[in-house]
Amino acid sequence: MELVIAAAIGVLSASGVWLILRPRTYQLVIGLALLSYAVNLFIFSMGRLRVNAPPVLDGSAPVDVTAYIDPVPQALVLTAIVISFATTALFLVVLIVSRGMTGTDHVDGREG
Numbered sequence: 001m002e003l004v005i006a007a008a009i010g011v012l013s014a015s016g017v018w019l020i021l022r023p024r025t026y027q028l029v030i031g032l033a034l035l036s037y038a039v040n041l042f043i044f045s046m047g048r049l050r051v052n053a054p055p056v057l058d059g060s061a062p063v064d065v066t067a068y069i070d071p072v073p074q075a076l077v078l079t080a081i082v083i084s085f086a087t088t089a090l091f092l093v094v095l096i097v098s099r100g101m102t103g104t105d106h107v108d109g110r111e112g
Contacts, residue, residue, distance in 0.1 A: 005045050012038035025098065025105045029091045036084045040077045047073035 012034050019031025047070040099105050 002045075005041065009038050009041050009045070012041065023106050023108070025095045025107055028107060029088060029095060032091070033084065033088050036080070040080050040084070043073050043080070044077045045073075047071070 016031045016033075016035030016038060019027045019034060022028065022031070095105070104110065
């Protein structure tokens with residue numbers, strides 16, 4: 001399980017960086033989105049990868065912390081997804097306005 005998550009984080013990071021380095025603004029936005037997905041997946045994996053483990057302590061028995069999952073990374077990732085969605089929407093609006101004003105979608109504003 002950890003190997004699959006690590007490979008997914010690596011592929012998303014590499015694809016995001018490659019797209020960020022492209023000259024078109026739409027590719028830049030998609031690269032930033034992929035990079036944010038990689039960071040979200042990394043933060044989510046920091047809360048321990050366990051299947052069918054309760055996320056909170058119930059307090060009725062002695063606490064074995066290895067049997068529980070940390071809920072803080074899950075809350076951080078949920079918040080980051082919402083912020084990333086809003087930021088991507090803002091980037092797309094700025095991209096459309098920039099394309100209309102300059103007539104090109106290159107990052108530096110000129111073809112070539």
